[in-house]
Amino acid sequence: MTVRPEAPASIVISDLPALTQAGRSHRLTLTVKDAKGNPDPGFSGQIRVESPAIDTNLDGTPDPLTFDFPASPTGSLTIEAALVFTRSGPTTVAATSVADPNLTGVLSIEVGPGPAGRVDIVSGNAQVVAVGAESAPLRVRVSDAFGNATPGASVLFTVTAGAATFTSGDPKSATAVADADGIGASFTLLVPEAGLTAVEATIVDAAGVAPAIFHVSAASIAEMQPPEIAFITPAEYDVVNTVNVPVEIRIADPGASGGLAAGGVQVLLDAADVTSTLTANVMSESEIALTGQFAGMVMGSHLLQVIAIDLNQNRTERVIQFNVALSVVGPVATIEKVSGDGQSGDAGTGLPERFVVRVTDDLGQPVAGATVRFESKSGAKSPSSRRARSRRGAATLS
Ligand SMILES: [Ca+2]
Numbered sequence: 001m002t003v004r005p006e007a008p009a010s011i012v013i014s015d016l017p018a019l020t021q022a023g024r025s026h027r028l029t030l031t032v033k034d035a036k037g038n039p040d041p042g043f044s045g046q047i048r049v050e051s052p053a054i055d056t057n058l059d060g061t062p063d064p065l066t067f068d069f070p071a072s073p074t075g076s077l078t079i080e081a082a083l084v085f086t087r088s089g090p091t092t093v094a095a096t097s098v099a100d101p102n103l104t105g106v107l108s109i110e111v112g113p114g115p116a117g118r119v120d121i122v123s124g125n126a127q128v129v130a131v132g133a134e135s136a137p138l139r140v141r142v143s144d145a146f147g148n149a150t151p152g153a154s155v156l157f158t159v160t161a162g163a164a165t166f167t168s169g170d171p172k173s174a175t176a177v178a179d180a181d182g183i184g185a186s187f188t189l190l191v192p193e194a195g196l197t198a199v200e201a202t203i204v205d206a207a208g209v210a211p212a213i214f215h216v217s218a219a220s221i222a223e224m225q226p227p228e229i230a231f232i233t234p235a236e237y238d239v240v241n242t243v244n245v246p247v248e249i250r251i252a253d254p255g256a257s258g259g260l261a262a263g264g265v266q267v268l269l270d271a272a273d274v275t276s277t278l279t280a281n282v283m284s285e286s287e288i289a290l291t292g293q294f295a296g297m298v299m300g301s302h303l304l305q306v307i308a309i310d311l312n313q314n315r316t317e318r319v320i321q322f323n324v325a326l327s328v329v330g331p332v333a334t335i336e337k338v339s340g341d342g343q344s345g346d347a348g349t350g351l352p353e354r355f356v357v358r359v360t361d362d363l364g365q366p367v368a369g370a371t372v373r374f375e376s377k378s379g380a381k382s383p384s385s386r387r388a389r390s391r392r393g394a395a396t397l398s
Contacts, residue, residue, distance in 0.1 A: 006034040006035055006036065006038075006040075007034065007035075007040075008032045008033070008034060008040040008042075008043045008097075008100075008103055009033060009034050009035040009103070010032075010033050010103070010104070010105050011030055011031070011032055011033075011047065011095045011096070011097070011103060011104055011105035012030070012031040012032075012033055012105050013028070013029075013030060013049075013093055013095050013105055013106070013107040014029045014030075014031065014107075015027050015028055015029040015078065016028065016083070016093065016107060016109055017109070018109055018110065019109070019110045019111075019112065020085060020109065020110075020111055020112070021085075021111065021112045021113070021114055022053075022085050022086055022087065022088050022111055022112065022113055022114040022144055022145075022146050022148055023084065023085075023086070023114035023115075023144065023145060023146065024084065024085070024114075025081045025083070025084050026081075026082060026083045026084070026085075027078060027079065027080050027081065027082060028049070028078070028079050028082035028083055029076055029077065029078040029079075030047055030049075030067070030069065030076060030077050030079075030095050030105075031074075031075055031076035031077075032069070032075050032076070032103070033075065038075075039074055039075030039076060040075045041071065041072060041073045041074065041075045042071060043069065043071065043075060044069055044070050044071040045069055045097055045098065045099050045100075046066050046067070046068055046069065046097070046098040046099070047066070047067050047069045047077075047095050047096065047097055047098065048064050048065070048066050048095070048096050048097075048098055049064065049065045049066075049067065049082070049083070049093065049094070049095050050062055050063075050064035050065070050093075050094055050096075051083075051085065051091055051092060051093045051094070052087065052091050052092070053085040053086065053087040053088075053089070053091035053111045054083060054084070054085055054086060054087075055086050055087055056084070056086065058086065058146060058147070065082070065083070066098065067079055067082070085111040086146040086148075087111065087146065087148065088111050088112055088113040088144075088146075088148040088149075089110070089111060090108065090109075090110050090111075091108070091109060091110070091111055092106050092107065092108050092109075093106070093107045093109060094106045094107075113143070113144045113146075113148035113149060113150045113151075114144035114145055114146065114148065114150075115144060115150070115206065116142045116143070116144060116150040116153035116178075116203045116206050116209075117143070117144050117145040117203075117206065117209060118142070118143055118144075118145070118147075118209060118210070119140050119141070119142050119143075119155060119184075119201055119202065119203050119209060119210075119211065119212045120140060120141050120143070120212055121138075121139075121140055121201075121212045121214065122139040122140055122141050122183060123136065123137070123138075123139045124136050124137055124138035124139055124214055124216075125138075125214045125215060125216075126215055126216075127216045127217070128217050128218075128219055129189070129191050129216055129217070129218050129219075130191075130218070130219065130220075130221050131191060131192065131193060131194055131218050131219065131220055131221070132190075132191070132192065133190075133191065134167055134188045134189070134190055135164070135188050135189040135190075135191065135216050136188065137187060137188050138157060138187050138188070138189070138199055138201070138214050138216075139183060139184070140155055140176075140183070140184050140201045140212050141178075141181070141182045141183055141184075142155055142178040142182045142183075142184055142203060143182050148182075149178070149180070149181050149182025149183075150178055150182055151178055151179060151180045151181075151182060152177060152178060153177070153178040153182070153184070153203055153204075153206075154175055154176070154177055154178075154184075154203070154204035154205070155175065155176045155177075155178065155184035155201050155202070155203055155204065156173060156174075156175050156201070156202050156203075156204050157173065157174045157175070157176065157187050157199055157200070157201050158172065158173045158199065158200050158201075158202070159171075159172045159173070159189075159197060159198070159199050160198045160199065160200050160213075161196070161197065161198040162191075162195055162196055162197025162198060162216075163191065163192050163193050163195060163197065163218075164189040164190060164191040164192070164197035164199075164216060164218070165189065165190050165192075166187050166188070166189060166190075167187070167188045167189065167190050168187075174187050175204065184201070189216055191216065191218035192218075193218065194218050194219055194220055195217070195218055196215060196216070196217045196218075197215070197216045197217070197218070198213060198214065198215055198216075199213070199214040199216070200212070200213050200214075201213075201214070225314065227251055227252065227264075227308035227309070227310050227314065227316050228251065228252045228308075228316065229249070229250075229251050229306050229308055229316055229318045232247070232248075232249045232250075232304070232306065232318070232320060244293050244294070244295045244296075245293055245294045246292075246293045247278060247290070247291070247292060247293055247294060248289065248290070248291045249265075249267065249278070249289070249290040249291075249306055250283075250287065250288070250289050250290075251265055251287070251288045251289075251290075251306075251308045252286055252287045252288075264308060264309040264310060265280055265288060265290065265306070265307070265308050265309075266305075266306070266307040266308075266309075267290060267304070267305070267306050267307075268304070268305040268306075268307070269294060269302060269303070269304050269305075270302055270303045270304075270305075271294075271300075271302045274294050274295065274296050275294070275295040275296055276292065276293075276294055276295075277292040277293055277294075277295065278290045278291065278292035278293075279291065279292055301321060302321065303319055303320070303321055304319065304320050304321075305317065305318070305319045306318050306319075306320075331361060331367070332359045332360070332361065332367050332370050333360065333361050333362040334359070334360045334361075334362075334364075335357050335358070335359050335372070336357065336358050336360075337356075337357055337358075338356040338357055338358050338394065339353060339354070339355070339356045340353050340354055340355035340356055340397070341355075354396055354397060355374060355396070355397040356394055356395070356396045356397075357372060357394070357395050358394055358395075359372065359390050359394075359395060366390075366392055366394075367390060368390055368391060368392060369389060369390060369391075370389070370390040370395065371387055371388075371389055371390075372387065372388050372389070372390060372395035373385060373386070373387050374386050374387070374388065374397045
């Protein structure tokens with residue numbers, strides 16, 4: 001008697017270990033079975049095999065494989081060196097008939113990382129540290145050739161140049177063990193003098209792997225101090241009745257490192273259509289003065305932002321608000337002669353020039369409509385007393 005197989009119902013995946021390692025090559029066996037679990041020797045066709053853990057070109061997207069499955073008496077196909085997993089973690093492998101998506105099978109496995117094969121800087125490189133202070137931690141990530149974290153990998157940190165020492169353990173070398181995310185760290189350095197220190201991080205027992213190289217520079221406190229925006233004049237910008245605002249800004253570099261260049265100062269005003277005529281003058285090795293004016297100010301409230309950046313990229317910012325407002329013209333505070341003084345004339349004839357005075361309030365604003373009385377004190381024929389009203393701040397005796 002012969003067993004007549006039924007239609008193919010599933011694909012069984014075998015020959016894969018429950019736990020493997022990224023980078024290992026695996027043999028794969030696929031068996032097509034019927035609904036009763038018997039191998040189907042009649043099946044042939046293409047079978048697509050895919051897994052989220054197979055990303056051969058490492059572009060972040062799984063790369064499926066397709067195998068030709070010939071009819072076989074055993075209903076199975078074994079492919080040598082069929083699969084290489086690249087991504088670590090729990091995963092699945094699925095096999096599906098290209099012609100019939102319902103004919104499929106899935107297997108769950110776990111992929112561990114491959115051997116530690118690269119070390120990359122996470123943080124702590126290119127620091128500037130004050131002499132005598134502790135650096136921020138130097139941290140690396142250790143991974144296999146596919147970028148999977150390799151927990152437990154040992155990393156050796158070595159000071160290869162410069163005066164800095166590690167704050168714990170051997171002053172010139174220290175070993176860290178990578179954590180679950182592959183992060184090995186957190187060594188800090190003590191830097192006793194100004195200058196550059198280099199630290200190399202290498203994977204222990206992984207010859208030929210390029211080290212990660214940190215550079216930490218130590219600078220004196222003075223060099224690290226940000227510039228000071230010493231003063232902005234007027235400090236309180238309550239400008240009245242003017243569209244042209246005189247400005248003076250002084251910026252000092254207390255480190256006196258000569259690191260403050262004229263180009264490192266920016267002055268920003270949030271008012272449109274204002275013309276800035278500020279020019280920067282280097283007053284000394286450690287001081288810059290910007291002088292000039294904002295022209296065409298409109299009435300209202302404005303923000304002025306001053307930014308100073310020294311050559312060590314230390315940055316200081318200061319924002320001030322100032323208001324441009326109209327004021328009411330006050331009472332006459334000042335009368336000054338404009339013309340008509342010092343004349344002489346023949347008795348009985350008029351003087352050739354008229355008497356003109358200018359009247360202004362305490363802000364120097366011309367006062368209109370003020371009554372000015374002109375009175376002769378001595379020797380004059382006429383008038384003894386006459387009045388004139390000011391127009392646009394000028395009163396004329398005619
Ligand atoms: Ca891919």
